[in-house]
Amino acid sequence: MKPVLTVIKRNFASNLIALVITILVVLLSTTSSDSSISISRGNYTYLYMLMIPFFIVYVNFNKLIHLNATKKDYFWGSILTYIIAAASTSMVNTFIHLIIDPMNQTQIVINLLELCGWSENGVFVAFFQQFAFLLMLAVFLHVLLSMQSYWYGWLTDAVLVAIICVFVPIQPLRQILVGFFKLIMFNGNALLHISVCLSISMVLVLVGKAVLKRRSI
């Protein structure tokens, strides 16, 4: 267990710059006071989840292997890093939504917890819905970035771009795309939402393991 914990520790240490950037963006973000709507600072905490896979995949992997970490320890250490990071980010945004956002009495503050319909299910469930979504997002990015040195990574990029380009302009296909995002993001049905996000995360973890097994050093 110690090697896995060390991988987690190194992952968070290397992600310090991502944390600093996120904190700065959260603290310095502003919305025009003339507007009736304000974007919650908490939404910017998602930046952290978008940045950490870059450090884990591109910086830490080779360095950990050079210190004699096994691929197995790197794999489980990275998954646990995303779980901890997703839980922490979700907790911070939930706190901002509950404590900071209500301080703004003059504007309507929009937080993704409300926008996605998660807050309808109470704070505790909303926290888990957000956690499941963030975990899925980070694992998806991790897998996508891990594939970039290989032909199948480029193929995946091309397929994703093609899906967006083809599905957006064509009405029936657009409905499918909208339906998909309603399922994974804008979903008030907590049980369905958490199940879908965790199921996709699990599939992505398996894909990630297969990609790692092909990854050269």
Add this chain to the structure above:
Amino acid sequence: MIELNQVSKKYQSATVLKNFTLTIEDDGIYCLLGRNGAGKTTLLKSIAGYQNISSGTIRVNGHSISTATMDTGVSHIENFAKHFNLPVKKLIRVAGDLNPRFDYEFAMEMMERFELDAGKKFNRLSLGMKTMVSTIICLASNKSVVLLDEPVLGFDAIMRTEFYDLLVESYSRNPRIIIVSTHIVDEIAKVMQKLIIIDKGTLRFYDTLQEIETKAYSVSGLKQEVEKATKDLHTFGEIQAGGLLTRFIFDLPISQRDHLEIEKLSLQDFFIRMVEKKGGNLS
């Protein structure tokens, strides 16, 4: 135990390893020699499971090795390996935390012996010191197979001597298979048990130093006389100048004869003759 069976590795049109077959059974310090581009790094990376081979099989202690092997039991360090920019002592501690078999005591001893500044961050070390840190981490890993790719690159003569001491001390403490790839032939000869010569992706030689000392020699003299004396011997190279001929032999020694000059080959000469254009194959 390392078993390589008909291993080939292709990079697009270039074949770097060609049907490479080798079995290393016993613990020991093995020296991997080869010219630049001979396939040394590719071979070591393949054994470590850092990259896949195009065909053939690699097994370490009975386990098949490829990039899919999640725990290879092999420690490999390449020159210019990048590490976390941490103070040396902390870096070694992290390496110890990542590997339950890590010999932390040995690593600390070596760090002090080689006067590595424990508080200095890795990126601020000289090239030689960086390599020394990587080598200590690799040797202290206590894995059953240790692969060191060009570890003396960037070392001055004193550091190289220290490195060979480190190698012997590490091996005495924990006997295992250690393969060192290098260009500096004669220095490693003092510590190695067996020599592996690779050339153009194929195995040219795999035997002990004693075999070279006994069987490798050159015969020089008039062409006809040299040809006559070495007719039934295994020749792996020759140089002709006018009517004079020098043949390089790997075979049982012949007795001293009139008009013929018979000289033992140094390891360096043996290696050079083996991998030069007209070199022979003794594997």
